[in-house]
Amino acid sequence: xxxxxxxxxxxxxxxxxxxxxxxxxxxxxxxxxxxQFADExxxxxxxxxxxxxxxxxxxxxxxxxxFNGNGYDEAWLEEAGKxxxxxxTSTADALPMYTAPKNVDLFVKHGIYTKEEIEARAExxxxxxxxxxxxxxxxxxxxxxxxxxxxxxxxxxQLCQRAYHKDAMGVPHQYPDGCPAGGLRQAGGGSGRYPRGxxxxxxxxx
Numbered sequence: 001x002x003x004x005x006x007x008x009x010x011x012x013x014x015x016x017x018x019x020x021x022x023x024x025x026x027x028x029x030x031x032x033x034x035x036q037f038a039d040e041x042x043x044x045x046x047x048x049x050x051x052x053x054x055x056x057x058x059x060x061x062x063x064x065x066x067f068n069g070n071g072y073d074e075a076w077l078e079e080a081g082k083x084x085x086x087x088x089t090s091t092a093d094a095l096p097m098y099t100a101p102k103n104v105d106l107f108v109k110h111g112i113y114t115k116e117e118i119e120a121r122a123e124x125x126x127x128x129x130x131x132x133x134x135x136x137x138x139x140x141x142x143x144x145x146x147x148x149x150x151x152x153x154x155x156x157x158q159l160c161q162r163a164y165h166k167d168a169m170g171v172p173h174q175y176p177d178g179c180p181a182g183g184l185r186q187a188g189g190g191s192g193r194y195p196r197g198x199x200x201x202x203x204x205x206x
């Protein structure tokens with residue numbers, strides 16, 4: 001997710017995902033901030049003078065969230081930590097924040113969800129997360145047991161048999177240095193068109 005001046009952008013959203021949940025959260029956050037601004041400005045006796053003061057104060061208080069560098073760089077993660085910003089790197093880390101008291105209070109305050117609805121949605125999200133991962137893990141384990149390991153074992157058996165037979169016949173396991181591949185890499189016979197043809201016709205083909 002990126003904020004690009006006047007909008008939030010969701011990039012490469014998973015096929016099974018929906019942007020409705022993040023949009024609800026972002027719109028609720030925006031509504032709370034605008035409400036705070038409106039409450040302060042509506043009580044102002046000099047709107048034109050107080051508006052710039054409000055903008056300067058809010059920018060100063062929250063400028064730590066502004067970053068115009070490379071957000072994909074590892075250095076940004078370190079910088080974000082120094083700024084005291086959250087870095088929830090997985091769904092498992094993020095889901096408990098769903099029912100954090102301050103977040104529940106925010107949704108209830110604006111009439112978006114009741115406390116019970118938030119808890120129910122959190123339960124659904126964690127159940128879906130664990131169920132999908134369990135299915136994927138079991139599928140991977142089944143593929144390893146029934147497809148990958150048998151194929152690896154069969155190929156290893158073939159290699160062992162070839163090595164055994166070569167040892168029994170006295171055939172070396174490594175190619176000698178003078179095999180044709182070495183000569184081809186050297187491209188003997190000169191650099192011209194005809195010298196190379198003569199070299200290949202009289203030296204390589206025989």
